[in-house]
Amino acid sequence: MAHRPLACVILAAGKGTRMKSDLPKVLHRVAGRPMVGHVLAAVKTLDPDHVVVVVGPGMESVAAAVAPYPTAIQHEQRGTADAVRAAFGLLEGFTGDVVVLYGDTPLVTPDTLHAMVAARRRSDDPAVVVLGMRPDDPGAYGRLILNADGGLEKIVEYLDASGEERAVGLCNAGLMAFDGARMFDLIGSVGNDNAKSEFYLTDVVQIARRGGMACAVVEAAPAEVVGVNSRAELSEVERLIQRRLRKAAMDNGATLTDPDSTIFSVDTKLGRDVIVGAHVVFAGGVTVGDNVEIKSFCHLEQTRIETGATVGPYARLRPGAEIGPDAHIGNFVEIKNAVIEAGAKVNHLTYIGDARVGAKANIGAGTITCNYDGFGKHRTDIGAGAFIGSNSSLVAPVTIGDGAIVGAGSVITTAVEADALVVARGAQKAYAGWAKRFRERKQSEKAKKA
Ligand code: UD1
Ligand code: MG
Numbered sequence: 079m080a081h082r083p084l085a086c087v088i089l090a091a092g093k094g095t096r097m098k099s100d101l102p103k104v105l106h107r108v109a110g111r112p113m114v115g116h117v118l119a120a121v122k123t124l125d126p127d128h129v130v131v132v133v134g135p136g137m138e139s140v141a142a143a144v145a146p147y148p149t150a151i152q153h154e155q156r157g158t159a160d161a162v163r164a165a166f167g168l169l170e171g172f173t174g175d176v177v178v179l180y181g182d183t184p185l186v187t188p189d190t191l192h193a194m195v196a197a198r199r200r201s202d203d204p205a206v207v208v209l210g211m212r213p214d215d216p217g218a219y220g221r222l223i224l225n226a227d228g229g230l231e232k233i234v235e236y237l238d239a240s241g242e243e244r245a246v247g248l249c250n251a252g253l254m255a256f257d258g259a260r261m262f263d264l265i266g267s268v269g270n271d272n273a274k275s276e277f278y279l280t281d282v283v284q285i286a287r288r289g290g291m292a293c294a295v296v297e298a299a300p301a302e303v304v305g306v307n308s309r310a311e312l313s314e315v316e317r318l319i320q321r322r323l324r325k326a327a328m329d330n331g332a333t334l335t336d337p338d339s340t341i342f343s344v345d346t347k348l349g350r351d352v353i354v355g356a357h358v359v360f361a362g363g364v365t366v367g368d369n370v371e372i373k374s375f376c377h378l379e380q381t382r383i384e385t386g387a388t389v390g391p392y393a394r395l396r397p398g399a400e401i402g403p404d405a406h407i408g409n410f411v412e413i414k415n416a417v418i419e420a421g422a423k424v425n426h427l428t429y430i431g432d433a434r435v436g437a438k439a440n441i442g443a444g445t446i447t448c449n450y451d452g453f454g455k456h457r458t459d460i461g462a463g464a465f466i467g468s469n470s471s472l473v474a475p476v477t478i479g480d481g482a483i484v485g486a487g488s489v490i491t492t493a494v495e496a497d498a499l500v501v502a503r504g505a506q507k508a509y510a511g512w513a514k515r516f517r518e519r520k521q522s523e524k525a526k527k528a
Contacts, residue, residue, distance in 0.1 A: 083174030084195065085128035085258065086121045089161045090114055090140055090181030091152040096308045102133075102140050104181035106312055109319045110343030110362045112143055113306060116184035116319075119344075123188035124195060127174065130165040131181070140181075157276030158252075159268040166262060173259040175199065178279065180252050182306045185318055190298045191253075197296050198255040205260045205291035206282055208233065209253040213300040220250035220280050222295055230293040233280035237273035248295070250280060251303035260291065319344075327354075335374075355391065367403070384420075402437070416447075419462070431455070436462030436480060444469040461496060 094103025104114035111119075114131065121129060129147040133140045134155065141149040152164035162178055169176070175198050177191060190209065197207045208230055210222050218236040221243050225231040233250050234243045256264070264282045272278060283293045306312050323342040324334055332348045334340045336356035346360040349367045355374035363380035366372070370383050373390035380397035383389060386404040393407050398415030401407055405418045408425030416430045419437040424430060426443035432455050433447050445466050447458040456474035460466065464478050467486030478484065479496030488502040 082199065083127045083172065083258075084124055085130070085169055085172055085174060085176045086124065086126045087162055087165045087169075087176060087178045088114065088117055088121070088129070088131045088144075088181050089158060089178065091132050091134040091137075091155060091161050091164070092182065093134065093155065094182070094307070097306075097312070098309075102137050103306065104140060105143055106306070108184055108312065108316050109323060110345070113184040113315075114140065114144060114181040116344070117179055117181055117186065118144060118147065120186050120188050120191055121177075121179065124177070124191055126177075128169060128172065130168045132161045132164050157270065157274070158279035159265050159277035159281065162265055162279060163277075166265075169258070176256045176258045176261055178254045178256070180305060183252060183303055184306070185302050185304060185315060185322075186253065186298070187302055190296070190302060193296050194253065194255040197294050198257065200294070202292050202294075203257070204294040205257050205264065205286040205289075206230075206293045207255040208283065208293065208295050209251040209303065210248050210295040210297045211251045211300045211303050212247050212297070213249060216244075216247055216249050221246040222248040222250055224248070224295070230283055230295050231287055232284040233278075235272065235274075235278060235280060248297075251298055251300075252305065253303070254279065254282075256282075260286070349385070358390075363397070430458075432474065433458040433460065435460045436464060438462060439464045439466070441466045442468035442470065442486060446471050448473045 090104040092103060097103050105112045108116065131144045131147055131149045132152050133149045135151055135153055148168055150165045150168055152161045175195060177194060194207050194209060198204060208222060220233045220235045221239055222230060223232045223234060223243060223246065264285050267285050268277050268281045270277045286293050301318050304315055304318065306315050320342060324337040324340055327348050328334055331350040332352040332354060334354050339357045340354055341359040343360055343362045345362060347365040351369045352366050353371045355372060357375045358372050359377045361379035364378045366383045367385035369386050371388045376390040376393045378395045381395040381399040383401040384403040387401045389407045392409045394412045396414035399413040400417045402418055402420040404421045406423045406425055407413065410427045411424050412429045414431040416433040418424060418435045421438040422435045424441040428441055428445045430447050431449040435441060439460050439462060448471050449455050458472045458474045458476055460478045461480030461482065463481045465483045467484050467488060469486055470484050470488045470490065473489065473491045476490055477493045479494055481497040482494045483499045484490060484494065485501035488500065490502055494500045
């Protein structure tokens, strides 16, 4: 079959007033990615020939976020049909299929988009395919009115609907697929004689029917088409996507001890037989190998953890942390921009930043890499098999050779040779009987005063 071209138009010009935010609505994040990024990710699975994102004036930040896809500006918010018209300039002469999506409806799945395109290409050749849903509470959604043959007859906006129409449970989710050859005329004929004096995209159905064209409905689960207009709805969408991500993680062979408290980003990658304790947060960019255990209360971001490592409880892995195979990262440990090589142990109360910890090195409790001098960052390099005694400060830039031992409580400021013992702390002095004599003197002074 000849390739039929496909275009996608994403509407994102709405101001999002109810978000009460300086950030354009579609840039608010769910599972670590801006909403419009989720829509684009779903759209990409259709392999479209064109994608246009419609934004409002001054939304350069949205344009930057969706680049390299082009944006069209809708200068005034005059309704959803007007918003699609704003994209016409970039689609001139296009006669393939056109899918219209909303930037604030981020949970739509590739399967649903494929079903809409397939329905558009059916033999009855509908001019418009509308995505429908049956929410528990149809609220103020537009209602889909079917005809006797089960085809779509019209969409009525809630404000314009009669009592009988409001009783219909089948609602407009908002997304539509058009035959591009007919779309420009259909949307061009939409007027604004309605309760809001807006150009409703939904009017195209009635216009198409009057012209004798077929229109069809594809239904989606309501959870997939939840739109975000407020922070409460944003949190609801976050909840739904987390549920999806948790299920996917478990389906792929990870154990989540308390799934409801595991927070994922869309790009989290977990290997097989990973065990995740309660209250673990995967911020963006985390990759975890097989057989890794991440114990409770860890926060991980832009981090790679290799096979067999254990992390936590209460560890913070910041951008650039690379935890090698079978390494141990324990409680109250913070690691940033540092490679912890195979089998190394950093088990307690430690900060490792801008560093390398060689294979099988052991970092004692309370070790700090002093990487920052108030102006710049400096590196610490710890050799394989080195042993850093507890409560040591390694003042970077500094190198600890392979197999060296650093005595507890040391402040290391210059390079330590391989296999050396270095102790850099005040020498211990002892004064026999001093404490006892001190106490006796104090007690007799006290007795004299009384
Ligand atoms: C729309 C539908 C309604 C449907 C509901 C589903 C219309 C007329 N109504 O209503 O039937 O049940 O979605 O959520 O389409 N936008 C622009 N420019 C505009 C207006 C809107 O870009 O001038 C964008 C918004 O940013 C948003 C989307 O279009 O992403 C939908 O707009 P919104 O105002 O939320 O439409 P609803 O009133 O919710
Ligand atoms: Mg809406």
